[in-house]
Amino acid sequence: MIVGDFGEDYEIMVPFQALQAVGHEVDAVCPEKSAGETIKTAIHDFRGDQTYLEERGHDFELTATMSEIDPSEYDALVVPGGRAPEYLRGYESVIETVQHFFAADKPVASICHGPQILAAAGVLEGYEMTAYPAVRPEVEAAGCSWVEETVRDGNLVTAQAWPDHPEWIAAFLDLLD
Structure with missing residues (x-):
C-alpha cells in the first residue's frame, strides 16, 4: 500500500485492516519516510457541496520503508486516495512500483484520487475504470474509459470514494483469490 500525508483516512485504514482481517500481510510505505514513522491522514465527508469537506484524521504508522x-516480493498493490496522490505521483520510486505491478499483471486496487498516480505511471491505456469524479479528466487523458461505479477490469479494481468500500474491497478480495 502506497500512502502519504493527508491521504484519505478511511481509504487507508479500512482496506489495510480488512486485508489483515482475512489473513493478508500488508505493508504500508511512503517515500522519504521509514517504518515506524507516521503519516497524517484526512477525513473527507460528503455533505452535498460541490466537493468534499476535509478534516484532520488519524496518524497512521508505516510498516515498511519504501x-x-x-x-x-509482493502479490498486490493498493493505492488509496486523498490529497497524497497529488504529490506522490512525483516520486520515481512510486511510479516504478506501480509500473511493476501492471507489467507483472498483479492485482491493483485504487480509489478516489489514487488513480492520479496510475495515470502518471502511464498504465491506464485501454482500461475501464472509475475514480473520484474530479479526477475523470486525468484518467481519460491517460487512455481509459470512464464508468460511474466500482469496476474490475483485468488486474485493476477502482472505486470513486470510501462510500464504495463494500463493493471495492469485495471485488479486490475476489481478485486476490
Missing part, C-alpha cells in the same frame, strides 16, 4: 522494499 526504499527497502522489492515490489517483486
Whole structure:
C-alpha cells in the first residue's frame, strides 16, 4: 500500500485492516519516510457541496520503508486516495512500483484520487475504470474509459470514494483469490 500525508483516512485504514482481517500481510510505505514513522491522514465527508469537506484524521504508522522494499516480493498493490496522490505521483520510486505491478499483471486496487498516480505511471491505456469524479479528466487523458461505479477490469479494481468500500474491497478480495 502506497500512502502519504493527508491521504484519505478511511481509504487507508479500512482496506489495510480488512486485508489483515482475512489473513493478508500488508505493508504500508511512503517515500522519504521509514517504518515506524507516521503519516497524517484526512477525513473527507460528503455533505452535498460541490466537493468534499476535509478534516484532520488519524496518524497512521508505516510498516515498511519504501526504499527497502522489492515490489517483486509482493502479490498486490493498493493505492488509496486523498490529497497524497497529488504529490506522490512525483516520486520515481512510486511510479516504478506501480509500473511493476501492471507489467507483472498483479492485482491493483485504487480509489478516489489514487488513480492520479496510475495515470502518471502511464498504465491506464485501454482500461475501464472509475475514480473520484474530479479526477475523470486525468484518467481519460491517460487512455481509459470512464464508468460511474466500482469496476474490475483485468488486474485493476477502482472505486470513486470510501462510500464504495463494500463493493471495492469485495471485488479486490475476489481478485486476490
